[in-house]
Amino acid sequence: xxxSNRGLNRGILAIVGLLLIALSAWVANRAYPVIELxxxxxxxxxxxxxxxxxxxVVVLLSLAWIVTRGRGRTHAVLxxxxxxxxxxxxxxxxxxxxxxxxxxxxxVVSVSSSAFRxxxxxxxxxxxxxxxVARRHADLRHLVDTVTRSVEIFDEALETxxxxxxxxxxxxxxxxxxxxxxx
Amino acid sequence: MxxxxxxxxxxxxxxxRSRSAAVVVALVLxxxxxxxxxxxxxxxxxxxxxxxxxxxxxxxxxxxxxxxVLAGAAVVAIIGIxxxxxxxxxxxxxxxxxxxxxxxxxxxxxxLAGAIGGVAQRASGVAPSRVVTSVSKRRGAVTITPTSGVxxxxxxxxxxxxxxxxxxxxxxxxxxxxxxxANGVVGA
Numbered sequence: 001x002x003x004s005n006r007g008l009n010r011g012i013l014a015i016v017g018l019l020l021i022a023l024s025a026w027v028a029n030r031a032y033p034v035i036e037l038x039x040x041x042x043x044x045x046x047x048x049x050x051x052x053x054x055x056x057v058v059v060l061l062s063l064a065w066i067v068t069r070g071r072g073r074t075h076a077v078l079x080x081x082x083x084x085x086x087x088x089x090x091x092x093x094x095x096x097x098x099x100x101x102x103x104x105x106x107x108v109v110s111v112s113s114s115a116f117r118x119x120x121x122x123x124x125x126x127x128x129x130x131x132x133v134a135r136r137h138a139d140l141r142h143l144v145d146t147v148t149r150s151v152e153i154f155d156e157a158l159e160t161x162x163x164x165x166x167x168x169x170x171x172x173x174x175x176x177x178x179x180x181x182x183x
Numbered sequence: 184m185x186x187x188x189x190x191x192x193x194x195x196x197x198x199x200r201s202r203s204a205a206v207v208v209a210l211v212l213x214x215x216x217x218x219x220x221x222x223x224x225x226x227x228x229x230x231x232x233x234x235x236x237x238x239x240x241x242x243x244x245x246x247x248x249x250x251x252v253l254a255g256a257a258v259v260a261i262i263g264i265x266x267x268x269x270x271x272x273x274x275x276x277x278x279x280x281x282x283x284x285x286x287x288x289x290x291x292x293x294x295l296a297g298a299i300g301g302v303a304q305r306a307s308g309v310a311p312s313r314v315v316t317s318v319s320k321r322r323g324a325v326t327i328t329p330t331s332g333v334x335x336x337x338x339x340x341x342x343x344x345x346x347x348x349x350x351x352x353x354x355x356x357x358x359x360x361x362x363x364x365a366n367g368v369v370g371a
Contacts, residue, residue: 017266043227
């Protein structure tokens with residue numbers, strides 16, 4: 001989970017796609033004329049420089065867009081500053097605390113976490129994403145309830161309420177791990 | 184932003200695939216083409232020889248396309264259509280949201296299928312290996328192979344499974360149907 005603007009991503013894909021379709025439609029129309037299109041003038045002199053400059057702008061904008069993808073990840077879930085200094089709590093601490101509570105559940109294969117910055121008009125903060133890899137036949141309700149309880153304990157310990165996204169997944173490891181069953 | 188609004192956004196972003204990778208591919212392709220066009224334009228403006236083809240020859244080739252140019256145009260059109268489709272399709276990730284008071288919860292469809300299958304398995308009393316469950320965006324399908332001579336009531340099992348789904352309230356809502364296979368098997 002990052003802060004990338006997904007609507008704009010789709011917009012760029014649509015624009016590039018439509019440009020490519022328009023270009024090939026132009027060429028196809030020359031081979032099999034359907035509608036009358038004006039001839040493209042042969043570029044000369046200043047036009048060539050304009051083309052070169054536009055190409056440079058396209059390259060720079062593309063590179064700028066590419067390198068700004070995936071921003072917003074952070075390590076610290078919570079940062080508190082007072083007179084004596086700054087305390088920050090790493091996302092892994094949260095995952096470890098919650099993983100400890102989930103250890104008792106045989107259904108859970110692994111717990112991992114990542115923190116990312118969220119932006120909003122009124123408030124920007126940090127949200128925590130917890131990824132719990134479960135076995136296929138996990139008791140989903142029990143698992144979610146257990147995580148909810150440990151997050152509430154975490155809330156109390158930190159005296160604040162961090163937004164948490166819980167993602168229950170089945171990984172490749174989960175499907176290969178032998179299911180433990182007591183008959 | 185309130186916590187509700189933030190959670191709605193986090194869940195929405197989690198249920199759909201990001202188009203970042205596709206955009207990076209599209210922009211890298213676009214940049215490579217732009218670099219080449221820029222180089223040829225600069226060389227022509229300086230009156231030097233071309234790398235591959237002069238701008239004038241390139242325009243002439245596009246105005247009177249040969250079979251090879253047409254084939255290239257077809258490939259370009261296909262790439263363009265793929266990009267437009269990527270821009271328009273929802274890009275669902277095969278996950279459902281499960282309402283919760285404290286957390287934003289998203290669950291892989293395979294986890295949901297496992298949970299529903301587990302309920303149907305316990306209700307039917309057959310071995311877990313004889314229950315196959317799949318969950319798609321709005322539907323869940325459970326297929327149970329019964330033990331020969333022990334009939335199973337598929338309507339009652341469907342109701343049990345559906346009740347379980349009602350307690351979870353996954354979004355989008357999932358309608359579950361339990362099918363009991365016509366031929367049973369003997370033993371576990």
